[in-house]
Amino acid sequence: MPLPKINPTTTAAWKKLEAHFSETEQLHMATLFAEDASRVSKMKIEWEDFYLDFSKNRVTHETMELLLELAEEVQLKTAIEAQYNGEHINETEDRAVLHTALRDFDSMKPEVKKGLQQMQDFSEKIISTTYKGYTGKPITDIVNIGIGGSHLGPEMVTEALSFYKNELNVHYISNVDGDHVHEVLKKISPETTLFIVVSKSFTTQETRTNATTVRNWFVEKASEKAISKHFVAVSSNHKAVKKFGITTENIFPMWDWVGGRFSLWSAVGLSICCSIGYKHFEDLLKGAHKMDTHFRTAQFSENMPVVLALLSVWYNNFFKCQTAAIIPYTQYLKKFVDYLQQAVMESNGKCVDRNGDLISYETGMILWGNTGTNAQHAFFQLLHQGTKLVPCDFIAFRESLYGATDHQNKLLANCFAQTEALLQGSGDEAVDSHKYFKGNRPSNTLLIHKVTPESLGKLIALYEHKIFVQGVILNIFSYDQWGVELGKRTAIETLAAIANNEVSAIKNVSTKGLLQKKNEFR
Template sequence: MSKLISAVGLTLDTAYQNISDQEMSQLIEMAITKGAFQKRDSLFAGKNINQSENRAALHPALRNVSGDAMLVDGVDVMPLVKGVWQRIEGFCNQLIGITDVICLGIGGSDWGPRLVCDALHQINPQDGKAIRLHFVANVDSAELATALSKAQPRSTRVIITSKTFTTLETIRNAQTVINWLKANQVSASQVKKCLIGVTANPTAAEEFGIAPENIYPFWDWVGGRFSVWSAVGFPIAIKYGFKTFKEFLSGAHAMDQHFVSAPAAENMPLILALTLIHNQQKHQITAKAIVPYAHALRFLPEWLQQLEMESHGKSVTNDGSSCDPTSPVVFGSAGSNSQHSYFQMLHQGNQIIPVDFIAIKEPMSDLPEAKEHHQSLIANCLAQAQALANGSKEEFAYDSCPGGRPSNLIWVDRLDAYHLGALLALYEHRALCLGAIWNLNSFDQPGVELGKKLAKPIQSALKGDNPTLDGIDSITASRIKWLNT
């Protein structure tokens, strides 16, 4: 069985996983038995695979550049998707006079566009328009203050992205930005004009004060961490043009087609998922590192942390039984920086932690020395994978490296919007396969919702509106009292 799988300008090399052909055949049989391809087919058919919320998860429709019908509850959603594309393109053709766009969102409403916009800027800054993008997610006022200090209020647009339009951090930040605009003599009518809402709850956005013509919808069948392909990706189109945004969608769509049509042994998302399952079975791994040897992909590990751990950070299956193991801890950062932080643990630590190395075949700048820099970068990437796999035996035991540390290598032909879209879609579909194998719902996050629920009475108490501290346990209550003294 080949250790190399190529599709959509990406190549997955699993040679250092040390998985025999027989083992891989057994893994594939297990995945099919557990319904990985059945879950895939249900995804593309628009079935309610988000069981707990009783709705579909049809994010592939958002990048379906073929325009072929895709159904939810028997209704083709592509006219809705195309309508949003047309509105985004129209907006991008009318950007004269805009200097700054403040992008407010958190989680899935932030990481996707932040990652893509940063990656495209790092690859070729001159490709983007002169408009400055300011991403703000944290409710910590320091992040927002930094963005506001750089923006020009009279030529700023504000994109407020929230699926429900009730997200505490995003709405608090939005209210402060509105106050900032007014404090800088922007009239009420001008404020209304500059606010843009991206949401699956247009009614709430309108009640907040967003003009209906400035509301760009997505839908309840779009999970937040799978939403960068929707109007959530609006900042990408604003900064780099609608054509580039469409190229991003096209790369993801091409990976969709590969996932749907490739046989199991050549199906890149499935095989990538099965390397993790193999490492759980063989090495009982509890963590996984994502290391892109590309500064432009520095935010990829954070995006993947949400995709992996919010989707599968669970211990109870769809049928209510316990499940162990599920998602490992996901961490990572850009190589070669990462070699000088946690790679010591990867080589000699007690835990075996598999790595996904991601490398770009072409240099990523136009500096005269770019080729030499890139050769050094790739040499480091290949050397680390080799060292992890083979180890070394030295005179003193503390100098020796045990080896036997598995890794994947994902080659990307070149880093641009198209291949970035394909890479993100690859990991999305890998997550779907893992969810099927573990029998988990990859599209809900009840643990996240619990924290949001508990924050409300605490915030009221901190404001003095909940003096009896209802809904707050004794330890948290004592902490609130300490803060208020």
């Protein structure tokens, strides 16, 4: 059964929300808190080691009830079951969307079990140093070569769980910028480095170019024969991988029903597995599965991904907020926003609905942010006093992993104080106008016990499901990315003109001018 195809603006709930918004737009959250002493207890969700406070939002209890009505009216529950049951909800590519199956140990697909076993066996050989390079030396460095979902997720998780890492050095090559590739090569030795080439098709231009450059560097310093000891691939194109020189036993699987930006849970996460060990990698998956179960079974009013998605739709379509900020109060999550930018904007940056009609309402928001407290000394001025309303998600952890209590107390004090200041403002219109803050700036606060593989798995899955709910409500297909494909095709045509010095072959006058200017420096 395909996803429901309901234009949200045609629903009764949407029309009620429009009327409700006109009545409540100017309400100040400080007033709502003053009028209801139990507001926090009514606008929080506690689940395992996660505590979500969404009381600092420009919503009333009626707002939340109407948003929940909207979720029911667009048949969200039906859509959730369609995804979990393996229906081909990615209709434009005729694919199922089953990244949740990668972490379901209760009813795991045989091919997923086999893939995890292969990852465990391989990573344990690398970590224990029983796996040797072509000169008999153990592996000391791992280089992941990929782009997009084959890079952002693994790099983010490796960074986030660096507290748990072993002695292996892990590097990531993604950008087709040759200078970046050579900077990485400067740091490693061919004798002790393992390269993981991650590409489902094994034809992605950036990944193939980088892998070929690395291969040439390696062969020059070692030999063609040594490739089998130092290169592995995560791909579904076995023929192309073998032609590259990688042996069958060093090919890890990718499946058609797993999209790139949701694939870190699979062999795409091999670099994670090598960095933190299989046990921690499995804990990451199990944490995500716990969130999967919460999402599938919890009532919508007590469902973290659903509530966060509904609030996002509220700000995007009624307050007309164009952007949202993610502020993690831990340096471990410094790459989390980069990861979410792809997950959110590639998924829901669509202008055509599931019926094939052009959309007249807002879909994907622009996502940005940085870690606290760094962000406070960068863009928080705009959040507090700027002319733009930017809903924020604050993510904080109760405990420091190194037991740095004084640091953690100050970190949390800043996090909580910022959400309070965004809410309250200066509270006095009589002060110097340059020091006036009107407040009424919305935020969610997610408080988690501490950074662990399991809690990180839960957190990533939380945002995955939020993306899905937004897509269902907005009546778009969240799991294709045709805009990315358009850019790729155009780049291929332009590359041919650059490589052959055929400026005349370019039709666009601006691009032609840029190529002509480039050639002036030859």
